[in-house]
Amino acid sequence: MFLQEFFEAAVDELRRFIEETLSVQGPTHRLRRQLRMMYGRGEVPRETFYQLLGKLEKGYYIEGELQSLHRQAVRRMEIEGRAGFHSHNREIARSLDRLAIHQAIIDETRMRLNLALSQVQTQRQWARQQADDFMQRAKAAMPDETSARALLEVRLQLLDHSHLLEQRAAALQNDLLRLEALEMRLGMYEAELMIADSRERLAREELSLLRLRQ
Amino acid sequence: MSLLKRIGAIFQESAHEVIEGVEDPKLSLDYSLLKLEEIRSQVNRSLIEVSAARKRLENQHAQLQAAVHKHHNQAQEAASLGRDDLARKALERRQEALTRLTALEPNLKNLDHQLGSLKESQSNLERKIALFRSKREELKVIYDASRAQVRLNETVYGISRDLADIGRVIQRAEERIEEMRSRSDAIEGLAAEGVLIDILEPGKDDVSTELAAIRRNQLIDEELARLKKPALVSSRQKMIPMQDQEPEVDSEE
Numbered sequence: 136m137f138l139q140e141f142f143e144a145a146v147d148e149l150r151r152f153i154e155e156t157l158s159v160q161g162p163t164h165r166l167r168r169q170l171r172m173m174y175g176r177g178e179v180p181r182e183t184f185y186q187l188l189g190k191l192e193k194g195y196y197i198e199g200e201l202q203s204l205h206r207q208a209v210r211r212m213e214i215e216g217r218a219g220f221h222s223h224n225r226e227i228a229r230s231l232d233r234l235a236i237h238q239a240i241i242d243e244t245r246m247r248l249n250l251a252l253s254q255v256q257t258q259r260q261w262a263r264q265q266a267d268d269f270m271q272r273a274k275a276a277m278p279d280e281t282s283a284r285a286l287l288e289v290r291l292q293l294l295d296h297s298h299l300l301e302q303r304a305a306a307l308q309n310d311l312l313r314l315e316a317l318e319m320r321l322g323m324y325e326a327e328l329m330i331a332d333s334r335e336r337l338a339r340e341e342l343s344l345l346r347l348r349q
Numbered sequence: 350m351s352l353l354k355r356i357g358a359i360f361q362e363s364a365h366e367v368i369e370g371v372e373d374p375k376l377s378l379d380y381s382l383l384k385l386e387e388i389r390s391q392v393n394r395s396l397i398e399v400s401a402a403r404k405r406l407e408n409q410h411a412q413l414q415a416a417v418h419k420h421h422n423q424a425q426e427a428a429s430l431g432r433d434d435l436a437r438k439a440l441e442r443r444q445e446a447l448t449r450l451t452a453l454e455p456n457l458k459n460l461d462h463q464l465g466s467l468k469e470s471q472s473n474l475e476r477k478i479a480l481f482r483s484k485r486e487e488l489k490v491i492y493d494a495s496r497a498q499v500r501l502n503e504t505v506y507g508i509s510r511d512l513a514d515i516g517r518v519i520q521r522a523e524e525r526i527e528e529m530r531s532r533s534d535a536i537e538g539l540a541a542e543g544v545l546i547d548i549l550e551p552g553k554d555d556v557s558t559e560l561a562a563i564r565r566n567q568l569i570d571e572e573l574a575r576l577k578k579p580a581l582v583s584s585r586q587k588m589i590p591m592q593d594q595e596p597e598v599d600s601e602e
Contacts, residue, residue, distance in 0.1 A: 224522070226518050226521070226522075227518060227522065230514075230515045230518045233511060233515065234515065237508045237511065240504055240507075240508070241504065241508070244497070244500055244501050244504045247496075247497040247500060247501075248497045248498075248501060250493075250497070251490070251493050251494040251496075251497040251498075252494075254489075254490040254493060254494070255490045255491075255494055257490075258486050258487055258490045261483075261486070262483055262487065265479065265483060269479075282472070285472075285473075285476060286476070289476050289479060289480055292480055292483075293480070293483055296483055296484065296487045299487065299491075300487060300490070300491075303490075303491060303494050306494075306498070307494055307497070307498070310497075310498055310501050313501070313505060314501065314504075314505070317504075317505055317508060317509070320512060321508070321512070324512055324515050324516070324519070327519050328515065328518070328519060328522075331519050331522035331523060331526070332522070334522075334526050335522050335525055335526050335529075338525075338526045338529035338530055338533070339529060341529070341533050342529045342532055342533050342536075345533055345536045345537065345540075346536070348540075
């Protein structure tokens with residue numbers, strides 16, 4: 136048991152070393168991972184998460200801030216009298232960490248999609264307004280049929296743009312639903328991992344109790 | 350996730366960021382729009398210059414017409430005064446002005462034509478710029494949306510793959526639980542058969558367990574019976590004062 140734990144810890148250290156050595160950004164990758172994990176676990180508020188992520192992208196070293204935030208989160212949990220779920224099974228603990236990271240990535244992706252959706256909708260509205268504007272201009276130019284025709288051609292193209300953007304908005308909304316489904320699956324896996332961990336601990340306790348009685 | 354997969358993921362992420370940094374169609378679109386706007390400014394400047402040139406020619410035209418008129422009057426006046434030499438001179442000048450006037454007219458027409466085509470170019474450019482601006486904004490938002498969607502697909506793919514891995518972790522935990530349960534059951538079974546000795550209950554086997562259970566049930570039955578007796582007695586004792594009170598209740602009625 137001890138040997139296995141020692142081996143796993145050594146593999147973890149080796150993995151961390153390789154990640155930092157091979158990564159182009161150096162420790163950025165590790166810090167991003169750590170930040171995401173803390174956010175996924177609920178140790179960092181949303182606003183701070185994006186603020187620190189931005190700093191990290193700009194090349195700032197945020198290790199100190201992360202450590203301070205972690206300490207604050209631990210203290211807060213102690214005051215509130217709630218302990219975070221902690222598994223002694225390294226495999227399960229690592230899986231829960233991965234799920235926390237995934238949760239943060241999902242949040243980032245959702246933010247990007249929402250931003251893109253809002254831009255698409257704004258642009259679509261603008262194209263529609265422009266199309267209406269060109270319609271008015273065509274009406275005003277009406278005695279001159281050539282000019283009116285050219286303006287109507289522009290209007291049609293603007294309407295095409297608007298239609299294309301409408302389709303893109305629908306696709307983005309569909310993607311948001313996909314993300315929601317994925318998030319639900321993530322929550323399910325998290326619950327399953329916690330249940331499996333508790334059951335395993337219970338079974339182990341039962342077994343060791345029985346062994347003790349023999 | 351295996352170590353190799355992780356290394357692959359790191360490389361993939363780095364490559365992705367490098368590619369993202371290199372290609373930015375927004376910049377080339379902005380540049381194209383800038384070029385179009387420069388052309389429009391040039392057309393506007395040309396329009397102003399041609400208009401000014403036309404105005405100058407118009408002024409010249411008016412001046413020449415005035416000169417023709419003036420020289421015509423001078424010639425008439427000189428002829429009436431019998432000064433043929435002066436009249437000839439005035440007519441010569443009038444002729445000269447007329448020649449210049451005739452030469453000026455095609456230039457004016459040419460400038461009118463140029464102005465017309467410049468105005469047409471200007472309105473064409475206005476339309477093109479409006480369309481291009483719309484297209485540029487559209488491409489920008491579509492580019493951002495596509496990037497977000499690519500990111501989403503990568504996220505969904507990566508997380509789904511990892512979830513499968515986590516599913517295997519859960520499965521392994523389940524297997525371990527099953528194994529421990531089986532061991533517990535086996536130990537309990539062996540202890541019940543008396544093969545293993547339970548230090549809390551030494552000398553226990555299946556027959557003795559059953560006998561113990563029967564004895565325990567009997568003991569519980571006896572205890573229950575004993576508990577029932579005093580309960581009956583106490584309930585009777587409680588009933589006596591109640592019987593005494595009954596007539597009072599009747600009398601009241």
